[in-house]
Amino acid sequence: MGYKIIVGDKTYKFSSLVDLMARATPLRSADQLAGIAASTQSERVAAQMCLADLSLKVFLEEEMISAKNDEVTRLIQKQFDAEAFKKISHHTVGSFREWLLSYSTLTNDLISIKWALTPEMVAAVSKIMRNQDLIAVAQKCEVITKFRNTLGLKGHIGVRLQPNHPTDDWKGIAVSILDGLVLGAGDAVIGINPASDNPKNVDTLLKLIDELRIKLEIPTQSCILTHVTTQIELMKKGSPLDLVFQSIAGTEATNKTFGINLAMIKEAHEMALDLKRGTIGSNVMYFETGQGSALSAGGHHGVDAQTCETRAYAVAREFSPLLVNTVVGFIGPEYLYDGKQIIRAGLEDHFCGKLLGIPMGCDVCYTNHAEADQNDMDVLLTLLGVAGCSYIMGVPGADDIMLNYQSTSFHDALYLRSTLGLKPAPEFLFWLEKMKIMDKNLQITKKNLNLLEHMNYEL
Amino acid sequence: MSFDKYKAYTQARIGLGHSGAALPTSAWLDFSYQHAAAVDAIKVPWDLEQKIGIPTQILNSNVRDREDYLLRPDKGRRLNDSSKQILHSLPKIETESVLIVASNGLSSFAVINHLEPFLTELLADLKKANIPISHDQAFLVPNARVGLIDDIGEILRPTIGVMIIGERPGLSSPDSLAVYLTYKPKKGLSDADRNCISNIRPLHGLSYSEASFKAIFLIRESIRRKISGVNLKDESHLLLE
Numbered sequence: 001m002g003y004k005i006i007v008g009d010k011t012y013k014f015s016s017l018v019d020l021m022a023r024a025t026p027l028r029s030a031d032q033l034a035g036i037a038a039s040t041q042s043e044r045v046a047a048q049m050c051l052a053d054l055s056l057k058v059f060l061e062e063e064m065i066s067a068k069n070d071e072v073t074r075l076i077q078k079q080f081d082a083e084a085f086k087k088i089s090h091h092t093v094g095s096f097r098e099w100l101l102s103y104s105t106l107t108n109d110l111i112s113i114k115w116a117l118t119p120e121m122v123a124a125v126s127k128i129m130r131n132q133d134l135i136a137v138a139q140k141c142e143v144i145t146k147f148r149n150t151l152g153l154k155g156h157i158g159v160r161l162q163p164n165h166p167t168d169d170w171k172g173i174a175v176s177i178l179d180g181l182v183l184g185a186g187d188a189v190i191g192i193n194p195a196s197d198n199p200k201n202v203d204t205l206l207k208l209i210d211e212l213r214i215k216l217e218i219p220t221q222s223c224i225l226t227h228v229t230t231q232i233e234l235m236k237k238g239s240p241l242d243l244v245f246q247s248i249a250g251t252e253a254t255n256k257t258f259g260i261n262l263a264m265i266k267e268a269h270e271m272a273l274d275l276k277r278g279t280i281g282s283n284v285m286y287f288e289t290g291q292g293s294a295l296s297a298g299g300h301h302g303v304d305a306q307t308c309e310t311r312a313y314a315v316a317r318e319f320s321p322l323l324v325n326t327v328v329g330f331i332g333p334e335y336l337y338d339g340k341q342i343i344r345a346g347l348e349d350h351f352c353g354k355l356l357g358i359p360m361g362c363d364v365c366y367t368n369h370a371e372a373d374q375n376d377m378d379v380l381l382t383l384l385g386v387a388g389c390s391y392i393m394g395v396p397g398a399d400d401i402m403l404n405y406q407s408t409s410f411h412d413a414l415y416l417r418s419t420l421g422l423k424p425a426p427e428f429l430f431w432l433e434k435m436k437i438m439d440k441n442l443q444i445t446k447k448n449l450n451l452l453e454h455m456n457y458e459l
Numbered sequence: 460m461s462f463d464k465y466k467a468y469t470q471a472r473i474g475l476g477h478s479g480a481a482l483p484t485s486a487w488l489d490f491s492y493q494h495a496a497a498v499d500a501i502k503v504p505w506d507l508e509q510k511i512g513i514p515t516q517i518l519n520s521n522v523r524d525r526e527d528y529l530l531r532p533d534k535g536r537r538l539n540d541s542s543k544q545i546l547h548s549l550p551k552i553e554t555e556s557v558l559i560v561a562s563n564g565l566s567s568f569a570v571i572n573h574l575e576p577f578l579t580e581l582l583a584d585l586k587k588a589n590i591p592i593s594h595d596q597a598f599l600v601p602n603a604r605v606g607l608i609d610d611i612g613e614i615l616r617p618t619i620g621v622m623i624i625g626e627r628p629g630l631s632s633p634d635s636l637a638v639y640l641t642y643k644p645k646k647g648l649s650d651a652d653r654n655c656i657s658n659i660r661p662l663h664g665l666s667y668s669e670a671s672f673k674a675i676f677l678i679r680e681s682i683r684r685k686i687s688g689v690n691l692k693d694e695s696h697l698l699l700e
Binding site: 174403444 | 462465466468469470471472473474475477479480481482486490491493494497498500501529530531532533565626627628629630631632635649650651657658660663664665688689690692693694695696
């Protein structure tokens with residue numbers, strides 16, 4: 001079905017919902033690479049105007065990716081709550097934006113419609129929102145999850161401690177973990193991207209973190225970010241696995257290139273629940289996503305990168321994750337060219353994830369071949385702090401020596417905490433104060449190296 | 460008591476100290492300088508006259524220049540027409556073989572510094588394992604993406620395709636090399652069908668011999684089980700126990 005809009009003396013036509021959504025998307029190199037972006041800036045804004053006039057019901061009538069060929073579309077249809085949708089069914093995309101932003105729409109209103117929203121509706125409204133809109137609405141959302149601590153509370157931000165090492169050398173990883181802990185990081189998770197996914201190696205790393213966590217009585221959880229099949233194998237063998245990780249995408253075809261499907265994630269989810277390792281909650285999954293992955297894998301079906309990304313959140317929310325984050329600038333300049341595009345995408349992903357009810361964090365990051373630097377990251381980091389982002393990454397000195405990209409550092413998290421007054425997870429903050437690492441003002445104390453003495457870490 | 464004694468265990472930027480929440484000045488400027496150097500390094504071209512200890516054949520992707528390479532990964536995955544002609548003119552090989560392809564990828568420094576010594580180890584290990592090299596030569600393709608091996612495989616039909624490629628440069632690792640293995644590379648495969656050995660750079664990453672050891676393990680297993688990718692795990696450590 002086609003769409004058109006007349007603006008002034010010009011008529012703009014769009015061949016389908018897929019075409020309209022792509023052309024309404026704020027500029028990014030991924031959609032240009034796919035050959036689906038608006039050809040002029042005027043066409044882009046005209047598409048946004050056309051999209052603003054569409055009823056939300058259109059998204060229930062016109063499939064962007066056919067359910068016949070895609071299990072993610074089928075999942076989205078299964079999740080849809082028709083009863084809850086009645087509350088918002090009268091809206092166009094444009095009036096829905098205004099409803100989201102109105103003073104009278106509060107946290108509980110947003111929670112009450114999360115299953116009435118499909119990812120495509122959420123992606124659509126995000127396309128006609130400017131950056132401050134994405135921040136203002138996301139700030140109203142609250143998604144609380146628990147395992148050994150409580151994440152996502154308003155006024156809090158978590159940090160994933162990411163102590164990667166290029167050869168998974170356990171001493172190298174251990175000292176990076178200690179560095180993060182004495183700088184107050186690690187409440188979201190201590191999560192390692194292993195260089196090798198060989199099961200014995202992954203098991204060794206799991207045991208390393210587990211021993212450290214138990215010895216220091218740290219109220220947090222661990223994760224080794226390897227393929228879900230490896231983690232299933234390790235759970236069967238009794239490895240101390242807290243959270244199951246998997247990279248996910250918004251189409252079946254893309255997930256297939258990741259070597260996964262929904263059944264596989266379900267199996268891992270149930271196994272991890274059975275382990276009952278969480279002390280105060282049972283959110284046991286950790287997912288990562290990122291715009292451009294579907295295009296990169298040739299699994300996008302002509303749909304724009306941001307809509308594909310938002311569909312991945314339907315996959316995520318099916319499994320009640322503890323953590324989900326977009327790895328926004330990791331993929332490279334062919335998908336998000338520069339700081340401006342990375343910042344926009346980070347805000348979109350955070351907003352869309354929160355509205356769909358997932359505990360959205362963000363790996364605020366860039367690669368050396370993108371037109372971006374630490375200043376761009378400071379901007380996105382600060383905006384996400386204001387927007388109420390669930391957690392960010394903490395990498396020693398912001399330099400990941402295994403994955404070869406720049407993320408945010410332990411120091412960046414401290415900056416956010418002290419300038420915006422954002423606290424770590426309450427249980428973790430209690431531990432930080434007990435260990436004399438952080439004081440009441442969320443500042444690192446001068447006594448913080450006591451942890452090293454306490455550990456007397458023999459390497 | 461400080462972090463100094465721990466710094467030997469990792470190149471990660473630990474024990475930097477802090478002023479308020481911020482980095483000390485020298486740590487910040489040091490980071491900034493290394494980022495600047497990495498940005499500059501991306502632009503360095505690859506000298507294809509480089510000797511690598513085995514005859515070479517130069518092929519080209521559809522990429523126009525370095526900027527085009529960064530923005531158009533689709534072009535970097537496709538062999539250009541004249542290169543396809545070259546491959547079609549080569550004799551067909553019906554027996555088991557390993558195809559060796561190398562590209563600068565995102566880091567010319569990686570191939571300049573590590574390709575020759577790594578290949579020396581790998582070729583010696585392949586010889587020991589009695590696994591022949593497809594056409595007794597390596598194919599050098601500047602500005603290629605990993606998936607380009609499928610275009611070459613489509614024509615030469617090797618049992619295993621090995622792509623040796625420069626990885627995206629990190630601040631502390633501007634010259635890291637990676638190896639991707641694909642069982643019977645051909646059109647239509649994806650990254651889930653490949654195995655990767657990354658961070659090949661002695662001193663701080665994998666040594667040449669460790670990387671070659673892993674590669675030989677994966678090549679043998681791939682030939683034996685007729686698969687590569689997520690269902691083929693790197694269990695080379697078991698051989699050491």
